[in-house]
Amino acid sequence: MGWDWNYAIAILPEMLGALRVTIEITLLGSLVALVLGLVIAVVRRARIPVVDQLLWAFVEFVRSTPLLVQVFFLFFVLPRFGIVLGAFAVGVIALGVHYATYTSEVYRAGIDAVPRGQWEAAAALSLPQSRVWTGVILPQAVPRVLPALGNYVISMFKEVPLLLGIGVVEVVNKAKELSSETFRPIEPYTIAGLLFLALSLPASILVRRLERRRAAV
Amino acid sequence: MENLPRIVAVLLDGVPETVIAAAGGILLTILLAFSAGLALLSEHRLLRAISRTYVEFFRGTSEVVQLFWIYFVLPVLVGIQLLPLFAGVVVLGLNHGAYGAEIVRGAVSSVPKAQVEGAKALSFSPRDIRWRVVMPQAVLEMLPSFNNLFIQLLKSTAILSFIVVSEVTERGVQVLVPNFGDDIVLIFVLMLLIYLVLAVLITAVMRWLERIGARRLGRRPSASARTAAVAAAH
Numbered sequence: 001m002g003w004d005w006n007y008a009i010a011i012l013p014e015m016l017g018a019l020r021v022t023i024e025i026t027l028l029g030s031l032v033a034l035v036l037g038l039v040i041a042v043v044r045r046a047r048i049p050v051v052d053q054l055l056w057a058f059v060e061f062v063r064s065t066p067l068l069v070q071v072f073f074l075f076f077v078l079p080r081f082g083i084v085l086g087a088f089a090v091g092v093i094a095l096g097v098h099y100a101t102y103t104s105e106v107y108r109a110g111i112d113a114v115p116r117g118q119w120e121a122a123a124a125l126s127l128p129q130s131r132v133w134t135g136v137i138l139p140q141a142v143p144r145v146l147p148a149l150g151n152y153v154i155s156m157f158k159e160v161p162l163l164l165g166i167g168v169v170e171v172v173n174k175a176k177e178l179s180s181e182t183f184r185p186i187e188p189y190t191i192a193g194l195l196f197l198a199l200s201l202p203a204s205i206l207v208r209r210l211e212r213r214r215a216a217v
Numbered sequence: 218m219e220n221l222p223r224i225v226a227v228l229l230d231g232v233p234e235t236v237i238a239a240a241g242g243i244l245l246t247i248l249l250a251f252s253a254g255l256a257l258l259s260e261h262r263l264l265r266a267i268s269r270t271y272v273e274f275f276r277g278t279s280e281v282v283q284l285f286w287i288y289f290v291l292p293v294l295v296g297i298q299l300l301p302l303f304a305g306v307v308v309l310g311l312n313h314g315a316y317g318a319e320i321v322r323g324a325v326s327s328v329p330k331a332q333v334e335g336a337k338a339l340s341f342s343p344r345d346i347r348w349r350v351v352m353p354q355a356v357l358e359m360l361p362s363f364n365n366l367f368i369q370l371l372k373s374t375a376i377l378s379f380i381v382v383s384e385v386t387e388r389g390v391q392v393l394v395p396n397f398g399d400d401i402v403l404i405f406v407l408m409l410l411i412y413l414v415l416a417v418l419i420t421a422v423m424r425w426l427e428r429i430g431a432r433r434l435g436r437r438p439s440a441s442a443r444t445a446a447v448a449a450a451h
Contacts, residue, residue: 064368064416065409066375072390073405080401161281162376165390172281185289193286196278204277 008187011178015191018174023199025091025170026157032096033156034149037103042133044104045111059101067098068162075166091163099156106148110141147211154203158196171195220397228407231388238305238374238384239415243367245310246317250363253314254321268318275315281376284308288380305377313370320366324358325351357430364423368416375412385411 044055062070071094078085085093114137122132164173175188256268275283287308292298299307328351336350378387389408397404 061409061413064372065412066372066386068375068378069386069389069405069408069412072386072394073409076394076401077405158279161279164281165379172279172285175282176285179289185285185293189282189286189290193278193282196282197274200277201273 003186003190004184007182007184008191011188012191014178015171015174015188015195018169018171019195019199021088021168022157022160022170025088025095025160025163025168026153028092029095029099029156029160030153032092033099033103033152036096036100038107038138040100040104041107041111044108059104062098062101067094067159068165070094070098071162071166087163087166087168090166091160091168094163095156095159099152102152103149106145106152107141109148110145111137113144114140144214147207147214150203150207150210154200154207157200157203220400221403224393224397224400224404224407227388227392228385228404228411231383231385232411234302234377234382234384235371235374235411235415238302238309238377238382239367239371241306242309242313242370242374245306246313246366246370247363249310249314250317250321253318254325257318257322258325272315272318275312280308280312280373281379283312284376284380301377301380301382304380305374305382309370309373312373313366316369317363317366320359320362321355324355324362327358328354353430353434357427357434357436360423360427360430364420367419367423371412371415371419 040055040059044052046052071091074094075087075090078090118136118140119132122136127135160168160170161172163170164176167173169177171192172189175185175192178188179185253268253271256264257272259265259268284304287299288301288304332350332354333346336346341350374384375386377384378390381387381391385408389404393404394401
């Protein structure tokens with residue numbers, strides 16, 4: 001059984017439709033990860049007793065255990081507490097929370113890299129705390145870590161197929177469906193791989209270019 | 218709670234497969250990371266091109282696609298059906314080996330040039346320069362990154378449940394969830410704890426290797442260890 005171009009072209013529209021789902025989940029998941037990660041980093045910076053230790057434990061626990069198990073956990077456990085969400089939403093939340101633990105560390109490094117003098121100057125001007133963050137610290141900390149955040153968005157894109165475990169029809173699940181309907185696995189899975197390459201290679205090149213420009217400044 | 222012993226027994230039943238997958242994956246990762254990483258630094262353009270293609274290809278596609286490709290497509294193309302666990306080890310190794318290659322390349326090129334010049338001045342052979350001067354320092358540099366990579370690999374073993382390897386995740390989701398629905402929170406907490414313990418074990422081994430490596434190179438403890446010691450003394 002070799003490569004069949006007619007079949008490959010015939011299934012392409014459906015594969016592209018599934019790619020769209022994958023991209024939507026990546027974008028929404030990234031939004032959760034970027035916002036929640038920032039919140040975790042800023043709250044941890046305040047070093048509130050107990051809250052800080054709890055957040056630390058949460059971040060370490062989530063980072064050290066498989067995303068797939070966390071996906072199943074949310075999928076099976078949330079309904080027990082009366083929270084009934086579709087597989088798509090569970091996927092966005094699981095990816096978003098998992099990656100928030102990564103991005104919180106990235107933000108932390110960025111915040112730590114802002115010179116002490118900036119904090120002192122902001123305090124000397126008696127800026128309110130919210131202005132210190134939004135007007136002084138974050139505008140310096142966030143651009144520095146953009147390449148690292150970009151890399152995590154690309155990683156997340158490649159982890160979306162884990163959601164086939166809970167029935168989300170993303171690219172790989174679509175390939176699985178097609179190959180079990182037609183008994184031809186070669187074309188669907190190869191196209192799935194190529195679609196990932198086609199998006200993540202240019203994205204990585206973009207991030208690397210951003211990185212180099214930051215390094216040059 | 219009365220089901221606790223049975224739940225624990227079923228999950229522990231999956232531990233050997235998870236450990237074999239992780240250990241096999243780690244061995245293959247080390248092998249591929251060093252081969253591809255050193256090839257990336259080679260003077261031969263062809264070798265560099267092959268290695269670069271391997272690295273970009275495996276870093277650019279999803280691990281699940283790689284797994285399904287090797288498990289479902291390869292048999293149709295070449296007639297070789299891999300055993301699920303073996304297919305899993307191969308994919309875990311190929312995928313993480315590509316990331317490891319960049320770690321090896323980075324660490325080897327970060328060894329100060331003066332080390333090589335010094336060794337040349339002492340008329341070390343090129344072979345000795347590579348293996349007795351550059352590599353020992355580079356390997357020590359790589360250990361923390363490899364620690365992270367191995368933990369990623371351990372977490373990735375969960376995807377083997379997709380091709381029905383009876384590892385911890387498969388045991389939990391396919392066997393326990395349908396049968397012990399009332400203890401669902403307990404099942405997941407225990408599953409996550411098993412992975413956490415394995416991750417802590419990996420970190421402990423890597424830290425131990427770091428300490429041995431630092432001692433053998435005659436290095437002082439790391440900066441953070443020094444700060445801790447100073448803080449303790451005050």
